[in-house]
Amino acid sequence: MSFSLLILTGVLFAAGSYLLMERSLTRIALGVGVLGNGVNVLIVAAGSSPAEAPIIGRVGELTDPLPQALVLTAIVIGFALLSFVLALAWRNWTITENDEVEDDVEDRLITRRDSSSAKSTDERHREDVSP
Amino acid sequence: MALLVAVLGLFLVGVATAVGLRRRPLVGAFAGLAVFLAGVAATVVEGVGVDEAPTATVKWLSALGLDLHFSLDGFGVLMSLIVLVLGFAVLTYAIAYFEHDETFARFVGVFLAFAGSMTGVVIASDLFTMFVFWELTSICSFLLIGLNDKSESARQAAVRALLTTGAGGLCLLGAVALLQVDVGTTRFTDLVALQPTGTLVDAAIVLILLGAFTKSAQFPFHFWLPGAMAAPTPVSAYLHSATMVKAGIVLLARTSPAFGESAFWQWWVVIAGCVTMLIGGWRALRQNDAKLLLAHSTVSQLGLLTVLVGIGSPLALYAGVAHLLAHAVFKVGLFLGVGVVDHELETREVSRLAEARTRLPLVTASLVVATLSMAGIIPFFGFVTKEKALVALLEADLGNVATIALVGVVAGSVLSVAYSARLLRALVRRPLKVAAEHHTSRVGAILLARPVVEAAGFSLAFGLFASFVGKVLVAPALSLDADAKGKLVLWPGIDDALLISAVVIIVGSFIGWRAPLTATRTGGTRGERTFDRIYDSTLGFAKRITAATQTGSLPMYVAVTAVVATAAMLSGLLLDGFPSAASFVDDSPMTVLVALLVAVFAVATVVVPLRFTAALLLGGVGYGIAVLFVMRGAPDLALTQLLVETLTIVIFLLALRVMPRRFAPASQWVPKWARAAVAAAIGVVVPCFALLVRESREAPSVAADYLTRSVDEAGGANVVNVILVDFRGFDTMGEITVLAIAALGVVNLVRVAERQRRAKSAGSAK
Numbered sequence: 001m002s003f004s005l006l007i008l009t010g011v012l013f014a015a016g017s018y019l020l021m022e023r024s025l026t027r028i029a030l031g032v033g034v035l036g037n038g039v040n041v042l043i044v045a046a047g048s049s050p051a052e053a054p055i056i057g058r059v060g061e062l063t064d065p066l067p068q069a070l071v072l073t074a075i076v077i078g079f080a081l082l083s084f085v086l087a088l089a090w091r092n093w094t095i096t097e098n099d100e101v102e103d104d105v106e107d108r109l110i111t112r113r114d115s116s117s118a119k120s121t122d123e124r125h126r127e128d129v130s131p
Numbered sequence: 132m133a134l135l136v137a138v139l140g141l142f143l144v145g146v147a148t149a150v151g152l153r154r155r156p157l158v159g160a161f162a163g164l165a166v167f168l169a170g171v172a173a174t175v176v177e178g179v180g181v182d183e184a185p186t187a188t189v190k191w192l193s194a195l196g197l198d199l200h201f202s203l204d205g206f207g208v209l210m211s212l213i214v215l216v217l218g219f220a221v222l223t224y225a226i227a228y229f230e231h232d233e234t235f236a237r238f239v240g241v242f243l244a245f246a247g248s249m250t251g252v253v254i255a256s257d258l259f260t261m262f263v264f265w266e267l268t269s270i271c272s273f274l275l276i277g278l279n280d281k282s283e284s285a286r287q288a289a290v291r292a293l294l295t296t297g298a299g300g301l302c303l304l305g306a307v308a309l310l311q312v313d314v315g316t317t318r319f320t321d322l323v324a325l326q327p328t329g330t331l332v333d334a335a336i337v338l339i340l341l342g343a344f345t346k347s348a349q350f351p352f353h354f355w356l357p358g359a360m361a362a363p364t365p366v367s368a369y370l371h372s373a374t375m376v377k378a379g380i381v382l383l384a385r386t387s388p389a390f391g392e393s394a395f396w397q398w399w400v401v402i403a404g405c406v407t408m409l410i411g412g413w414r415a416l417r418q419n420d421a422k423l424l425l426a427h428s429t430v431s432q433l434g435l436l437t438v439l440v441g442i443g444s445p446l447a448l449y450a451g452v453a454h455l456l457a458h459a460v461f462k463v464g465l466f467l468g469v470g471v472v473d474h475e476l477e478t479r480e481v482s483r484l485a486e487a488r489t490r491l492p493l494v495t496a497s498l499v500v501a502t503l504s505m506a507g508i509i510p511f512f513g514f515v516t517k518e519k520a521l522v523a524l525l526e527a528d529l530g531n532v533a534t535i536a537l538v539g540v541v542a543g544s545v546l547s548v549a550y551s552a553r554l555l556r557a558l559v560r561r562p563l564k565v566a567a568e569h570h571t572s573r574v575g576a577i578l579l580a581r582p583v584v585e586a587a588g589f590s591l592a593f594g595l596f597a598s599f600v601g602k603v604l605v606a607p608a609l610s611l612d613a614d615a616k617g618k619l620v621l622w623p624g625i626d627d628a629l630l631i632s633a634v635v636i637i638v639g640s641f642i643g644w645r646a647p648l649t650a651t652r653t654g655g656t657r658g659e660r661t662f663d664r665i666y667d668s669t670l671g672f673a674k675r676i677t678a679a680t681q682t683g684s685l686p687m688y689v690a691v692t693a694v695v696a697t698a699a700m701l702s703g704l705l706l707d708g709f710p711s712a713a714s715f716v717d718d719s720p721m722t723v724l725v726a727l728l729v730a731v732f733a734v735a736t737v738v739v740p741l742r743f744t745a746a747l748l749l750g751g752v753g754y755g756i757a758v759l760f761v762m763r764g765a766p767d768l769a770l771t772q773l774l775v776e777t778l779t780i781v782i783f784l785l786a787l788r789v790m791p792r793r794f795a796p797a798s799q800w801v802p803k804w805a806r807a808a809v810a811a812a813i814g815v816v817v818p819c820f821a822l823l824v825r826e827s828r829e830a831p832s833v834a835a836d837y838l839t840r841s842v843d844e845a846g847g848a849n850v851v852n853v854i855l856v857d858f859r860g861f862d863t864m865g866e867i868t869v870l871a872i873a874a875l876g877v878v879n880l881v882r883v884a885e886r887q888r889r890a891k892s893a894g895s896a897k
Contacts, residue, residue: 001825003715004726005759006818011730012752014814015737017693021686021806024794026742026787033749033779034733037756038817040772044763046821049716053764054834056841056848063764064834069854072771073866079775080873083782087877090786091884095891099790104683 005045012038025089025099032085036078040071132187133177134203134211134254137170141247149240156236160226163243167219170250171212178208184610186256196311199263200318202256205606209452210253210381213459217373218246220582224467225365227578228474234278238363241278245271249374253381258310258317258339261382262303265346268375269296275366276359288358291662295355299345303382306338322389323612336390339382340399343441347379347433350406354658357414357426364470367422372429372466373459380433380455383441384448388612391443397532400441405539407434412546416553416643417650421469421479425462428505428550432458435543438536439520447523449608449617454516456604457504460593461513464501464586468494471579481554482648485562494580497587498558504590506551506639507544507632512593512600514632515619517544521628523617541635548639553646597621690801690809697812700820710822722762729755740793746783750776767851 016035019027047067052058054065089099144166148159177185184204191198203211222242229235248271251264270293277289310317313331343349348356359371370376383400390396411431418424436458439451471494472487473479488495504513524540527533593600601619608615623629680691718726732751739745753776760769837850837858847853855863 001715001822002718002722004718004723006822008726008730008759009821010814010818012733013817014810015733017689017813018737018806018810020689021693021801021809023686026790027745027794029783030736030745030749034736034752037733037752040768041756041759042817042821044760044765044768046825048763050763053766054838054850056838056850062838062850064832065837065850065854066832066834068765068768068851069859071765071768072851072855073862075768075771075775076866077869079779080870082779084873084876084880086782086786087880090789091880093790094884094888100795101685104685106683 002045002050005041009038009042009045012041023100025085025092025101028101029082029085029089032078032082036074036082040074040078043067043071043074132185132201132203133173134170134250135187135189135201137166137173137215138247138250140166140169141243141250145240145243145245145247147240148243149237153236156239157226159236159239159243160222163239163246164219164222166243167215167222167246170215171219174203174208174211174215178203178205178211197259199260200256201251201254201260202320203254204256205608205610206381206384206452207254207610209456209604209607210377211250213456214246214249214253214374217369217459217463218242220585221365221369221463221467223578224368224470224582225363227575228363228365228470230572230575238275238278238366241271241274242366242369245275245370245375249378252378256319258303258319258386259307261385262300262307265303265342265378265382266297266300268370268378269293269300269346272296272359272370272375275370276362278362278366282361285361288355288361290666291659292355292359294666295345295352295662299342299352299379302338302345303342306335306342309335309338319385319389322386326389326392328393332390333393333395336393336396337399339386339390340396340403343379343382343437344403345379346382347376347437348407348430349379349403349434349437350410351658353407353410353430354662356430357423358659360420360422360426364422364466364473367426368463368466368470371426372462376429376433377436377455377459380436380440380451383437384451384611387441387443387448391441394532396441397443397529401438401532401536401539404434404436404438404441405536405543407431407437408539408543409434409546412543412550415550416546416646419481419650421481421484421554421557422466422473424481424550424554425465425469428547429462431543431547432462432505435520435540438540439523442524442527442529442532442536444523444527444529444533445608445612445614446617447520447527448612448615449604450516450519450523452608452611452615453519453601453604453617453619456600457512457516457590457593460586461501461504461511461590464497464583464590465505467579467586468498468501468583471583474579475576481557483563484554484557485560488559488562491580494583495558497580497583499555500587501590502551502555502558504594506548506555506636508636510591510594510621512590512597515594515597515601515621518623518628518632519617519619521631522623522626525627541631544632544635545639545642548636549643549646552640552643553648556644557648594621686801690806693809693813697809697816700816704816704819704823707823707827709819710826719762722759725755725758725762729759742787742790742792742794743784746780746787749783750780753779765851767849 012034016031016033016038019031019034022028022031044067047070048064051063052060054062054068056062093099141163144159144162148156148163152159184202184207186200186202188201189199222239225235225238225242229238232238245268248264248267252261252268255261255264273289273293276292277286279285307317309331310322310327313329313335314322314325314327316322316325345352348354356371356376360367362371387396387400408431411427411429411434415424415427415431418427432454436451436455439447439454469479469484471491472484475491476483476486478486500511504511507513507517520540521537524533524537527536529536597619598621601617604619605616608617682688729752732748732755736745736748736752739748753772757769757772757776760766760772834850837854840858841847841850841853845853845857847857
């Protein structure tokens, strides 16, 4: 396995995940791009050995075509994902002049719900069923 | 097996009634009665007097050994008849009981589905099949306890019952898995033949016992059964006395010949059974509500059955089977009789039962007969079976276990006589006032009273013809255990057991006759309170976990995911050992140079504060990787990478042109160094893991196959292309679909945002 590609994979993973942990959608999009590249390099580096391109008729040992087929698909899907995140960033900026991901308020509310509100659901249910 | 058709029929009619015949539940009820009769006929024709028990297999996942196996052996015949005949009787009763009640359709539907499930439990011939129907009965029981869904206490009782029996069901599933893995079978006959032992088998035994104890309300799970009395009387009589709660006993009866030899099994069974008998008996003595009295007495009687069936003595097993029949008959009569009183006089208070004497003489007389049978008074069937139980325990050659069981059963019997005596006194004493006029129609009154009188009649008839019944019961007992041969007699002659009985009856009557009819009211039992505490604290714990983890912050979720993934990979590395560096190949200087350049670009992407520059640097990363691909012999990848990278830069430019040049300063939700630490950990662990994964590869690549078939079968020399468009063409179609969905998403996001922006600018222009 190629040592330099392995180290490169590590750098790409670290940089990509650092960017993913940001709030700015633009930086998250950059993170998606970097991390996606990291995954592609990883699959190629770990899945095959450097050799001739897998085209029948070439002289010499042919490399494993399967990781290449996987990665080719992954490149395209990574591109789709990146475009979507960028569209989100653009939309956020256009509407709110801000491309940051806010905290999900609903998630916070769920934890605040206490037993008294659970009971009121129960009471509402009883009102529903009683004629 | 025609009985299976009847079981299916019960399910179908049940569902049809609950869903389609809501306005005409009587049609469903009569159809159900017809299916009950057909089931009885099928059972008798197929199962009675045959040498070989008929069997049936319903194929499901045969490859995994998961098929449904049924066998209508002697015990199956007895239990099916109890389930179907009592189902018929209780359903006719319910027709009158639920007159003008809007929940009748639902009741009939679930009731029939339950009867089908219960028949499945009793004719199942392996533990897996039994588990499937066992769970169905738990669900039906839940629905029936909560039939009155406007009552909060009924709903709570239903949840308690479901969670308790459901937990037991899970234990049973665990036992199924353990036995299947360790012994290789869950067929009852195979288990009895193999007599398996071992650590895993011991674990399976514990799980089986937990399943049986939860279902049959044995200590410490006895609390849910009295709560289940929130259900209408026909439900209590049928499910929570005669049939469903016997499922645990059925399970013990089927498995006891296989595991009963283990001392561990015997002790568990005897202690749980005896404690349950005493607790149930003691509580029954102190109830004001006649139905609750019967519920606690059921708990107590189930304790006795557990001891008899589980202790591992063939004669006790025979006595247990007999007492199971006796209990089903007299307890159904008692529940239904109390239900009649409740229906007519609108009271179930023990102190007012006597008022029924003048109004419902026949029902009262039947109740008295059933109570005498419950107390074990000659000449009723309860006497015969209890004598047999005492004889069996006296003769059992099991040492201390049998002695403790005998002491427990005698003490429990004293309590049973006592609560029976108290109930008897409540029934026959002079009433304080005469009941008002009745309001049930004549037909209704007959429908209500008939099963009560019949049950009393059978309690007497079975007692008088005890030796005949005893002969009939030999086949069921023998089908469980080849040694379980016994006989029943009405008058055994004066022996030890009879003397013990006499003492029990005298002491018990003395206690019971003096016990006050109005006891000081007790609130929820300790078991219920404990259950509620566990239930509430579980929910509270879940809420605290949610509060801690569900913060609503996307970066936090990403960080947690990253940390967990890293920890998982790290643990794999620590377990399997870090990979050696032996497999490294020499890279060409060009590869090293380009990789270094790409790494620098990647780091720069993170640190530059300018949006455009960062996007261009990302493009640089992509182009560099394209070069690396070319050098690794992947020209197709390089080509795709170049195209995609160019497009990416274009899209970045389109999106970023509205935004400012610089990033806003990152919010400090978590210090920068913590994020950097997580990122660095990932950067170290992932390559190590990749190396490990590569080293642990055992199977050869499928590439050789693709390489040989590519030209011949697909007519293409470029194998990567052939894989994409031919060998794995469907994957490519999925990829295109993802692309199309993403494109739709992008188009819509942009359109909506444009419209909102225009609306906003139009609004500000005004």
